[in-house]
């Protein structure tokens with residue numbers, strides 16, 4: 380799980396020569412990485428070659444298993460992530476707005492934050508059985524805990540002058556909340572959601588390794604029994620690519636929503 | 644005599660700082676008549692913003708009363724427009740949306756809201772930037788937008804807290820002139836805080852000089868210069884004399900205070 384700071388969500392700088400050089404270096408690096416991988420597999424290491432992995436991936440696409448697995452995994456992560464983010468935003472706002480709520484929620488959140496969500500899995504499996512709900516719950520927890528503090532920080536750090544400006548323009552508490560506090564904390568919420576998504580994705584795969592009948596983690600787990608390395612590679616690459624795509628989509632949406640920010 | 648527009652009676656504001664009490668305002672009394680333009684000058688930390696915030700209804704005095712139109716201030720109100728030094732524009736709203744903010748909370752119908760926003764945006768000369776976000780505006784344009792936003796609710800009082808303090812000299816002078824021009828037409832009551840003695844004299848009917856520790860009014864100086872005022876007036880001997888008086892009043896109190904510390 381990557382730790383993302385506020386700067387990382389800012390828009391890319393305008394296309395300059397520097398960023399083009401950067402892109403070229405990126406491509407060179409990826410090509411070289413694949414080449415080294417290929418070289419190692421030819422040199423007799425236990426690795427499947429890139430060609431074998433592509434072939435395995437193609438078979439899995441054709442027999443539909445990859446699509447099923449991706450669907451199962453994405454469904455879980457999106458459900459858990461969506462629930463976790465919504466809950467985090469609500470709780471974060473309530474904590475930031477009402478001192479009482481802050482006092483009540485704070486110890487629990489601080490406590491659960493120190494526990495990796497996966498460590499809850501055994502308990503959750505016992506309590507909730509082995510269906511979809513325990514996995515979604517653990518992902519929910521991961522996304523929630525990553526996002527709630529960030530939202531809360533956003534609410535308490537809203538510029539006092541903006542609130543005062545709203546009040547002298549006749550806004551009551553409700554209007555201040557909806558039209559000043561919420562927009563002012565969006566950048567914080569989005570940073571929290573990005574961290575939450577990374578956390579959710581990481582938790583998902585591990586949860587599927589332990590307890591699932593479908594999904595990318597489960598596929599890799601059963602491939603492991605048969606020493607089926609190409610399938611494991613397909614799983615790893617798919618997880619990485621999907622994670623990257625989701626992160627970028629969230630970042631793009633975030634940049635749109637916070638385009639008003641100064642000095643970006 | 645008619646009731647003053649603004650009446651400050653023995654207003655006291657004490658902030659608890661650690662275990663001690665800090666007297667930000669120690670018994671301030673001041674009347675401002677309808678249509679008057681009053682400027683307040685004083686060293687930083689003498690309680691100018693505190694006094695303004697009390698009148699704006701953003702802070703409560705710990706003693707005394709602040710009256711507006713004869714009624715005690717109990718919170719912000721539409722008859723009092725406030726302009727802050729840091730502009731305080733909502734950065735996620737365009738110029739137009741910022742100007743419409745107060746009218747939205749006042750539930751002004753859409754058509755009229757747009758018409759009035761248009762009018763005030765034109766008044767401050769931002770019509771080409773109506774759909775721009777604040778981050779694309781210069782400091783002077785931001786403050787003009789904030790002024791339009793305050794005017795749009797049609798307040799009878801403007802409370803301005805060092806509104807031009809962060810602007811370059813030329814922009815500041817332009818905005819001073821525009822402000823006076825608008826004021827001479829609509830004659831809203833203005834309380835304008837500044838740390839710039841020149842600005843204080845140029846704008847005001849009366850200059851209120853404040854001092855620190857405790858925050859208090861040291862002297863009130865009448866400015867008997869005719870309106871409209873222009874750049875030449877700043878060079879006149881009368882203006883120079885008033886500026887010296889105000890400057891002396893602001894500066895001298897510091898002299899007494901410093902050795903005591």
Ligand SMILES: Nc1ncnc2c1ncn2[C@@H]1O[C@H](COP(=O)(O)OP(=O)(O)O)[C@@H](O)[C@H]1O
Nearest residue numbers: 658660665667686687688689690691692693694
């Ligand atoms: N919320 C507060 N708590 C404690 N002290 C404050 C608070 N607000 C203002 N003060 C103090 O009161 C004094 C007057 O502040 P202010 O009215 O902002 O001064 P000015 O606007 O004249 O520079 C300052 O010394 C400031 O530190």
Ligand SMILES: [Mg+2]
Nearest residue numbers: 691692693804
């Ligand atoms: Mg101040």
